[in-house]
Amino acid sequence: MPTEEQLLNNSNLIDSLDAHHGKRSSAGRSAGIPDIEDTLGTAPRSSSRIIHHPIVQGTKKKQVSFTFNSQRLQGFEGEAVSTALLANGIDVLDHHHKDHSALSPFCVNGQCSQCLVRIDGRMRKSCVTPLEEGMRVVSGKNLLSSEVDVPEPKTDVVETTCLIIGGGPAGISAAIQLNELGVECVLIDDKDRLGGKLSLQTHKFFGTKQETYAGTRGYTIAEILESELEKCEHINVWLEATAIGVFSDGIVGVVRKHQYHLVRPKTLLVAAGAREKQLLFAGNALPGVYGAGAVQTIMNRDLTRIARRVLVVGGGNVGVITAYQAIQAGIEVVAVLEGAPEIGGFKVHADRIKRLGVPILTRHTIVAANEHDSHGVIPLDDQDSESRVRSATIAELDDNWKVKMDTKRTVDVDAVLVAIGLSPVDEFFGKAKEYGLTVFSAGDAKEIAEASAAMLTGRSSALDIAKHLGVDTSSVDSSGWEAKIAVLKSRPGKTHTRVHPPVKAGTIRPYFHCNQEIACNSCESSCPDGCIGLMNHSLTGIPMYAVDQGFKNACRGCLKCVSLCPGLAITLVDSRKDADYPTVIMAHELFAEYSTGTEVAAGMKVQLMSDLGDVVHNPDDAEGLWEVQRVQPAPGAPGTRLVRVKVPKTLAPSVASLRVSVPKPHLVSSASCVVPLEDTAIVCRCERVTVHELRDAIRTAKEAGIWDQNFVKAITRAGMGACGSKTCRVLLPRIFASEGMPFDRVTPATMRPLFVEVPFSTLATAQAHPVAPAANSHLFSPLRLHVDRMRPVTTNASDIVILGAGAVGLGLALALSKSDDVRTGKKRVTVLDINPGPGQGDVKHAIGGVRGCMSSLAKMHVMQRSLEMFRSWRFETQDDIEWKQGGYLFVAYTPEQEQTLRDLSAVHASYGYDTAFIAPKEVQALVPGIKVAKLLGGLYSPADGSCSPLLFAASAHRVANEAEGVEFIFNTPVAKILVDDEKHVVGVLTANNERYLAPVVVNCLGANANLILPDECQLAMVPDSHEAGITEPVHGGLFSPMVIDNTPSPETGTSSYYFYQNSLGQIVFCATPDPPVKGWATQETSSFLPAVAQRMLTLLPRLGPIHVRRVWRGLYPQSADGNPYVGWDSHINGLAHIVGLSGHGFMMAPGLGEVTARLLQGESTAMDEEILMEFDPARVIDLSGKEKLA
Structure with missing residues (x-):
């Protein structure tokens, strides 16, 4: 038997990789893929189209013209734009803004943004956008050039008993089971057809014939399940419907064909499948590095070749199956790498590709995907300046999984297929669980296993749902389900050594080349005469011939077991006509010649392979080849051919398969080039x-x-x-x-x-509705801490203890760190925070705006100092906090708003602050495309701006922490203030029974400030919730200022709305609920997105195509009069507060930190005294001075 090293120096059996016109196989199924000969026109100019496939059959599709970067191309109507580009030889679609690296399709599933291009003026994901006649596709940045129509809200909340996310084997099986029990469901899937990954699988499946259709190709199983589902009267199927989020009010957001739907299910089943894991190696993001799912989509669904020669990384079932499918598509597979000592996939899958000449190298991994070939150069015919895979460097692994660099070698390939495993798509389940929804999971979303197991887990989860709903399930016999699921999920078991019995004259019988214990009974269940059994009568038992076990059930030669075996691991040996040279009948699924789609036919010479992977040499032929006697379609297995070859009786039992071509030498060089780290x-x-x-x-x-x-x-x-x-x-x-x-x-x-990600224009199609309480509001109560009395008391001493490492606490620590005593460690400042790191409270919920234009003089002074600090931050600290000076713009659409803003402009002028009320034309110049109807102007403050709260927090922590006297202690919840008998503060006590003693304690706990205070110190303050969001980057300045519209909008349940474009090009936005939502809830609601999208498109319609990326919810600690509480507590000496800052905490923090630091050190200025008087925690509340620009 050849060694793996010898195999590595051979190429695959594919002679020609270019697809041309020729006879198409009549076997196989229709995949909605173009048959080039039947299309309305000529084929696109490319050799990437798979014209001939032994399994998948093309169908008619209309040819259309489109352009990419002004180059006229041709593709097929309805196929993914990215596939059409790839078929035209275009794999690089854009370049990343950070390092200008080439971007190409990666997931081919709509989950990432690697394939983002501008299509007819709008940024769209090309892998999920169907091609249309005349499309203009442009690579480059997201630039908006035109306005869009404001959509009318059309959809209201959909109520359903059960929402199933995922229309794969688990989701469909669950839906069918629930239908049988009379449970009404909505089943959603983001594709245009059901079946999930089953619809991409051209191989026959393992499992059980009865429950999981063993011996049937994946796409056929998908069709069977879909046909069963069509008969279900209680199931409403939504295709091209993507779940985008689970919200705390019990609603799931679903985008269906550009319409946004809010679905409120009584129960939720997550059956969203799995996504591929990625591997870290140099060059892992080069164009040409794919996951197996992407390859199967492009290759099996779209009949487009992703490469000519590939390296497969990963020896699990996905890796070895996709390697075989690549060979079926006319792609050369140079090797399969597996890091473990043994492959994780089924042995029959691995044996099948090994017999085709593909080496499987265990204890090997990829070191790098390279832009150059194996000699360290870029070929002359490929020097288009684009980075892409041209070779891969591989190496052995030692027993500790470390790369043995002295073993590395480089092989020429133009693609690397990564198939190292799957991760559950469990984000929906996790968020639903967190928010207290009644949620279940099934299939790979629950546990990674084979599709056969997914079907049964879907039914099992459906039964659990029905029981939870109180439905009578006594009609369902589920006995044995769990045991069978466990078997179907089990890893491959023991590999047995099989000794084939000699050929007996005058008989026909099966020989099994499947020696590993795996869950499959396709052969046993296919035999009409019961002459095949499984060892120990177990589903995982290896197949046995009944006659060999002493039974009389003899084979009649119906061919079903050979035809249906998923591993092509059964042969029949027929000695009834010739006892010395019996006929071996074996299954085959490859073309003899791919350039013409020529099938194996009678009279051809082929090479036979043994079940050990050795060549079975014909001593009577000069080349050792054997002549094919006859070829026939396999009964019940479209695409499979049964090939008959006469072989001496002594050799016949060991013959397992055939191959048409002898593998040719393939150069693998020792690495002569530099491999990146x-x-x-x-x-x-x-x-x-x-x-x-x-x-x-x-x-x-x-x-x-x-x-x-x-x-x-x-x-x-x-x-x-x-x-x-x-x-x-x-x-x-x-x-x-x-x-x-x-x-x-x-x-x-x-x-x-x-x-x-979803565009504003889609989100605006759902009816806005008021913010609803959380589905399980008890989960979101404020945390009232109790001391852990079981822990020993520990004591720590400081001069000042700051409670909270948010923006305010960080601002104070930063200001104190600049004093000589703290900087040198003579005085100690301890900052305690319940979170694991700085800025992880509500500062990370801030949107980052910083302004000096306020109606309060004290606030204006503080914020102007903050503005100075933010502007100079990079110069002072060398840290980039993404500062952008774009100004603030308050727009006026009513006479009342105009008068208020004009009055404030006069006040600002008297204080010397640069603001002005500007005319509508000036507003339009600052914000092109803004709604002009009834626009009266706006208050503009050009000195204001924005920065990243997250980067500020990280930098402020770093700078403050450099002082010898500053210490940050995280994961430390404070339970109470410690006070002596004379009402002097002596420190704090944590929930961990730790005492931090200090004569001064500063409360910077934001919305939670009152939770640790005794009754007499309670401040007139209550938190309310606000939601915010951020979009994808939009390059080119769409507008400069933060835009604030304080016009009440009862139809959206908001009183004001504000947004700006940050330094990265992202639109950051927020809205104020009306009425306010009081309490501590920080969990996202379904109300926010429709409301904010409708306000966005009403005010600035041209932002409609921009995709929203993420949303969040935070707290505004609102004081009674809108001013913060800053200064000494009136009841406890040594206790100070910096709280109640509403939505201005981030922007006021640096300035207030300096004011408070001077207060603590007895160095307050006259201006400080004025500020502290207005912010005094003991002040008499005067609502007449409430902030007018909140």
Whole structure:
């Protein structure tokens, strides 16, 4: 038997990889794919189209013309735009703004933004946008050029008993079961057809014939399930419907064909499947690096070749199956790499591709995907300046999974297929669970397993749902389900050594080349005579021939077992006509010649392979080949051919398969070129964050004692991109662990809606409705802490204790750190925070606006100092906080608004602050496209601006922490203020029974400020909730200022609305609920997006195409008169407050920090005294002075 090393130096059996016109196989199914000969016109100019496929059959599609960057191209109507481009030889669609690296389709599932292009003037994901005649496709930045119509809200809340997310095998099976029990359901799926990944699978499935259609191709199973579903009267199926978020009011947001629907289910079933894991290696984000799902979509659904020669990384079922499917599509597979000592996939899958000449290298991995070939150069015919995969460097792994760099070799490939495993799509389940919805899961969303298991887990979960709803389920016999699910989910078992019995003259019988214990009974269930059994009568038992076991059930040669075996691992040996040279009948699913689609036919010479992978040599032929006697379609298995070859009786039992071509030598060189380090690997594809950048950030966090992924996310942007960290969050644990931070001890990043980006114009189609209470409001009560008396008392001493490391606490710590005594450590300042890192309270909910234009003189002075600090921050600290001076603009649409703003402009002028009331034309110049009807002008303050609250918090912490006398202690909840008998503060007590003693305690706890205060110190303050959001980047300045519209909007339930474009081009927006939503709820509601989208499109319609990326909800600690409480407490000496800042905490924090620091140090200025008088916690509340520009 050849060694894997010998196999590696061979190519696959594919002679010609270019597809041309020729005879198409009549076998197979219709996939909605163009048959080139039947189209209305000529084929697009490309060799990437798969003209001939042994399994998948094309159908008629109309040819259309379109342009890409002004180049006229042709494609097929209805196919994905990205596929049409790939078929025209275009794989690079754009370049990333951060490093100008090439971007190409990656997930091919609409989940990321790698394939984002401008289509007819709007940014759209090309992998899920159907091609139409005359489309204008342009790569480049997101630039808006025209207004859009404001859509009328059309959809109201949909009530349903059960909402099923996912129309794959689990979701469909659950729906069918619930229908049988009379439970009404809405089943949604984001594709244009049901079946999930089943619809992409051309191979026959394992499992059980009875429950999971063993021996049937995946796409056929999908069709069977869909046909059953069509008969269900209680199931409402929504196709092209994407769940975008789960909200705290019990509603799931669903986008269906550009309409936004709010669905309120009594129960929720998440059956959304799985997504592929990615691997860290140099060049892992180059065009040409794909996941297996993307490859199967392009190759099996769209009949388009992704490459000519590929390397597969991953020896699980997905890897070895996709490698076989690639060979079926005419793609050369140079090798399959598996890091473990043994492959994780079924042995029959691996044996099948090994017999075709594909080496499977265990204990190997990919080191790098390279832009150059194996000789370190870019071929002359490929020098278009674009980065893409041209070779891959591989190497062995040692027993500790470390790369043995002295073993690395480089092989020429133009694609790398990563198939190292799957991760559940569980974000919907997690968020629903967090918000207290009644939620269940099934299929891969629950646990990664085969599709056969998913079908049964779908039925099982449906039964659980029905029982929860009180439905009588006694008619369903579910006995044995759990045991069968466990078997179907089980990993491959023992591999047996099988000794084939000799051929007996005058008989026909099966020989089995399946020796591993796997869950499958297709052969047993297909045999009409019961002559095949499974060892130990177990579903995982290897197949046995009844006659060999002493039974009389003899084979009659019906061919069904050979035809239906998923692994092509059964042959029949027929010696009835010739005892010395019996006929071996074997299944085959490949073309003899791919350029013409020529099938294996009688008279051809082929090479036979044994079940051990050896060539079965014909001594009577000069080349050792065997002549095909006959070929026939396999009964019950479209696409499979049964090939008959006469072989000597001594060799016949060992013959397992055939191949048409002898593999030709394929050069694998020792690496003569420089291989990039793994630290250059991309972890976050959306934001282009490397391993190196993350390591630096993690080390910074560790040194500061911040075990919080949110902190790392803030300073690197890893996880802030379009996909919502779907890829990078799986990779991060390894990187944290490598830096000495076990991930199970790290606070995970906060997951928020939206899980898929959606344009404002779509969100505006749902009816706005008032903010509803949370579905389980008891989950969102304020945290009232109690002391853990079981822990020993520990005591720490400081000069000042600051409660809270939000913007206000950080501002104060920063100001104190500048004093000589604190800087040198003579005085100690301790900052305590309940969160795992700085800025993880409500400051991360701030939208980042900073303004000096207020109606309060005290606020104006504080904010002008803050503005000075923000403007000079980068110069003073060398930290980029993304400051942008764009100004603020308050628009006026009523005479009352105009008069108020004109009066305030006069007040500002008297204070020397630069604002002016400007005319409508000037407003339009600042904000092109703004609604002009009834526009009377606006108050404009050009000196104001914005920055990132997250970056400010990280930087302020870093700078303050450099002082010897400042210490931050996180994950430390404070339970109470400690006071002596004379009403002097002596410190605080934490919930962990730790005492932090100090003569001065400063309360900077924001909305939670009253929770630790005794009754006599309670401040007139109550928090209310506000929601905000952020969009994708839109490059080019659409407008400069923060725009604030204080016009009440009863129809949307909001009193004001404000938004701006930040320094990265993203639109940041917020709205004020009317009436206010009081309380501590910080969980996103379904009310916000329709309301804010409708206000957005009413005020600035041209923003309609922009996609909303994420939303969040935070608290405004509102004082009775709108002014903060800053200064000494009137009841407890040594206790000070900086609280009640409403929505101005972030923008006031640096200035107030300085004012308060001088107060604590006895150095208040005259201006400080005026400010502190207006903000005095003991003041008499005067509502006449309430802020007019709140």
